[in-house]
Amino acid sequence: MDTRTGLPVVGMIGGGQLARMTHQAAIALGQSLRVLANDVDESAALVAADVQLGSHTDLDALRTFAKSCDVVTFDHEHVPGEHIRALVAAGHKVFPGADALQYAQDKHLMRRRLSELGAPVPxxxxxxxxxxxxxxxxxxxxxxxxxxxxxxxxxxxxxxxxxxxxxxxxxxxxxxxKVELRRELAVQVARSPYGQVAVYPVVETVQRDGICVEVLAPAPDLAEDVALGAQELAIRIANELGVVGLLAVELFETPAGLVVNELAMRPHNSGHWTIEGARTSQFEQHLRAVLDYPMGDTALAAPAVVMANVLGGPEGGMSIDERLHHLMAAEPGVKVHLYGKQTRPGRKIGHVTALGDDLADCRARAARAGHWLTYGKALEA
Amino acid sequence: MDTRTGLPVVGMIGGGQLARMTHQAAIALGQSLRVLANDVDESAALVAADVQLGSHTDLDALRTFAKSCDVVTFDHEHVPGEHIRALVAAGHKVFPGADALQYAQDKHLMRRRLSELGAPVPxxxxxxxxxxxxxxxxxxxxxxxxxxxxxxxxxxxxxxxxxxxxxxxxxxxxxxxKVELRRELAVQVARSPYGQVAVYPVVETVQRDGICVEVLAPAPDLAEDVALGAQELAIRIANELGVVGLLAVELFETPAGLVVNELAMRPHNSGHWTIEGARTSQFEQHLRAVLDYPMGDTALAAPAVVMANVLGGPEGGMSIDERLHHLMAAEPGVKVHLYGKQTRPGRKIGHVTALGDDLADCRARAARAGHWLTYGKALEA
Incomplete structure (x- = not known):
């Protein structure tokens, strides 16, 4: 507990954009996220008051970090399971635990476990x-x-x-x-140690070159029973695997129905839309879950929400600041999230979110805004 | 400019909750707010990466602070005008400027100037x-x-x-x-150096013992022409006074029409509802304004938005953390903002916001949530 505020301290291992956005959510809850970063220039280290430097593979660094936290969680899935077990053996709370996280770290284990559970997989x-x-x-x-x-x-x-x-x-x-892919979907579900779960609406994720570039919430033209089935599947996986915190279940929609593609146990790119698009953001929800707080409302905040990732574009041209000016002038209602990263072609440097009543309009606005940030010029009609 | 990110550095003088919430907004824009705080335990100093300690009345401290910022702005109105002029004379950008800020610092000057402008005043x-x-x-x-x-x-x-x-x-x-007061209203308007203005919907503010305890957005049962008149008045005052940044115009509704009560030139308690309740929060808007970025959309994000302040309650009883648990269980859709302050009776320690389709329902939810945080028990029906 932070004796200055009377509120708990969540430590996040990893200083990327997920930690950065989790810090924003922590501020509202009266907290300040403690971050273990590799470098002072990492996204979260640039904005958080309370940063320790150290590697996620260095058990001594992890032990020192965990001592100052009420609960430890992750910005990524790369902390070795034996390190997590060592922290838990030393009395620290670490969520998700190693037994759960292994299924997000190892695709072979994940496929075997999901098959045992009878979950639909390729x-x-x-x-x-x-x-x-x-x-x-x-x-x-x-x-x-x-x-x-x-x-x-x-x-x-x-x-x-x-x-x-x-x-x-x-x-x-x-x-x-190689499944016959109609499209990709994703479901976010949060689970607390107490066992409370809260599931978000199913979204459609649009990938390019293996990277998520666009998320549509809620997934358009998805039959209600299919959406409910996907949510129930996500809840069942979270429960069976004992996940604490956020679980993202990535799904393929095929002619034969849904199959699970991947699992992620942390706030996830497919859930960035929730910052403005849901009553409770995935980042706040993850904090609530690992702190064993009651879960927040997952309802949509608008009928249509579209998130577009911003990737670093070709070198040269306008500065990022100038690009931001143009975006703001062109799209005053689009919400911008920049991660404080140096631009590098293809690197995720931020995302934008458009909300409204009409999905096509939101997609167009998000695409235009994202294009300004990536290329420093208007998207041609 | 922060050479690590290519984005500007805004410095805010004062480390209270307004700076705390402005830092949250800065993070989304790829920035990190630089804060001049009196003490390491102030609300914003607890959460911002980049804090300098110093007094807002110490010109040397202000000079040192301003040197590292692209633009300087304020969490409060207590910086002496001559200090602001000295910073500007040294080549720093400071918004709002001393010529504008004096009208928020001195009620005599404000009344005289508004009278000269023909603005309605008591x-x-x-x-x-x-x-x-x-x-x-x-x-x-x-x-x-x-x-x-x-x-x-x-x-x-x-x-x-x-x-x-x-x-x-x-x-x-x-x-x-002593005017015949029907109720109090407020309007937020942002203005950039370029002269772009963006005005928010008129809200009703409910005061108790001179402290704002509740804000209803939009102000219920307000005739459209009266609302438009209030917005036009706020824009006119911002323009005439040369305000850059946020201006809050507090109004009395009387049988004879609206009269101006007070002016504030910074993000203001009457605008906290905008964090979730408007497409652009007053904190992001203030940053956009002082940076001369294009203004963001001020549209409501829900038909009804109610903000309730959380004041420190009587000593004893549940810890703030336990109170937060109860609030979250009782009101999963209410948004919480705690400022990281020690509780003291009557002190503003946070606020809660309820959004929905029905004003009465939002008021009831915000009141219940606020009561949990203040008193550590349920509000009796």
Whole structure:
């Protein structure tokens, strides 16, 4: 507890944009997020009052950090499970726990567990050789069990030759059928240690090159029973896996129904729309969950909400400040979130959110705003 | 400019809750508010990465602070005008400027200037003696020209004897007629150096003991022409006084129409509802204005928005953390803003905001939530 305020201290390991936005939410709750960052220039370290420097793989740094926190949570999923167990053994509260987090860290474990639960997943198998891959059938999707995100570690394979180096690398791999994809959806659910759950409306996520570029909330033209089924599935996974905090369930919509693609156990890009678009943002909800506070209302704050990621564009041209001016002049109602990052082509440097009554209008506004920030010029009609 | 982000640095003099909430808004714009605080335990100093300690009356401290900022603005109105002029003379951008801010610092100057502009004000006069007060007529409202806020420095006087010590103190005083008050209203308007203005919907403010306790947005049952007139008046005052940043115009609704009560040139308690209740919060709008960015959309985000202040209650009882638990369980849709302050009876320690379709329902929810935080028990029906 912070004796100055009488309120708890949440520590977040990792100083990226998720920690940055969680700090904003913590401020409203009377708190100040404590951040363990690698570097003083990381997104959250630029804005939080209370930053410790250290690596998420350094157990000593983690121990020192945890001592000053009421509860520890994560900006990413890269903290080794044995480190989390060591912190818990030392009496610290860490959420999500290692038993849950392993399913967001290891795709092989995740696929096996979801299969055991009878949750809908693509046909899949672990593979250790070219022969096993051929036996599974091509084309298919090969994934490294660990370490991938934003499309990294995911390979659409038509011919074994394409991944012969990967097969030889010793990396643990799984293969999945290439599903007939209609679109991608996602559901956020929060769960507290007490066991309370709160689920958000199902959203559609639009990906490009493996990176989420746009989120539509609520997912348009989704049958109510399918949406309810997706929410129930997310709640069931959160409960079965013992998740505490936010769980994002990424889904493929296929002709045969929904299948689970990935799990993330933290605030997630597919939930950034909730900052203005839901009554309780995913960042506040994550804090509530790890603190065992009662969950907040997940209702939509507007009939249509569209989030567009802002990626770093080509070098040169207008400064980011000038781009922001143009965006604000062109789209006075679009909400901007910049992460304080140096621009680099393809890097997520922020996001924008448009809210309104009409989805098409919101998409157009979010796209125009995002284009100004990425390219420093107007989107051509 | 912050060379790490390519974005400007706004410095705010004063480390209270307005700076705290402005920092939240700055984070979204890719910035981090630089704060000049008196003490490390002030509301904003608890949460901002970039805090300098120093007094707002110490010109050396102000000079040092201003050197590191692209633009300087205020959490309160107590910086001496001559200090502001010295900063501007040294080449710093300071908004609002001293010429505008004097009208928020000195009620005598404000009344005289508004009278010159033909703006509606109560009948008033400067007074220097008991005889002048009697000549003005009693009962009346006597105010110290400088230094008052939250009801301090304001005296409803029925008999001269009641303020005989004040009259003898040498404080500069004005007297105003005691208007027949139907209710109080307020309008927020933002103005940029370029001259762009953006005005928010007119709100009703409910006061108790001179402190704003509740704000209803939009003001219920207000004729459209009266609302438009109030917005036009606020814009005219902002333009005529050369305000840059937020201007709050506090109004009395009387049988004879609206009259101006007070002016504030900064984000203001009567605008806290905008954080969730308007498309652009007053804090983001203030940043946009002082940075000469284009203004944001001021539209309501819900048909009805109610903000209730949270005042420190009697000592003892539940901890603030327990109170927050109860509030969250009882009112999952109410938004909480705690300022990180030690509780003291009557002190503003936070606010809550309820949004929805029905004003009465929002008032009831905000009142219940505020009661939990102030008293640590349920509001009796």
């Amino acid at each position: 046909r899949w198998a672990p593979i250790a050789s070219a022969a096993e891959l051929v036996a599974f059938g091509l084309p298919a999707v090969v994934k490294t069990a660990r370490g991938g995100y934003d499309g990294r570690g995911v390979f659409v394979v038509n011919d074994v030759e394409e991944i012969i180096d990967l097969l030889a690398s010793g990396a643990e791999l799984i293969v999945e059928e | 009948r008033w006069a400067p007074i220097a003696s008991a005889a002048e007060l009697v000549a003005f007529g009693l009962p009346a409202v006597v105010k110290t020209a400088r230094g008052g806020y939250d009801g301090r420095g304001v005296f409803v006087v029925n008999d001269v004897e009641e303020i005989i010590d004040l009259l003898a103190s040498g404080a500069e005083l004005i007297v105003e007629e």
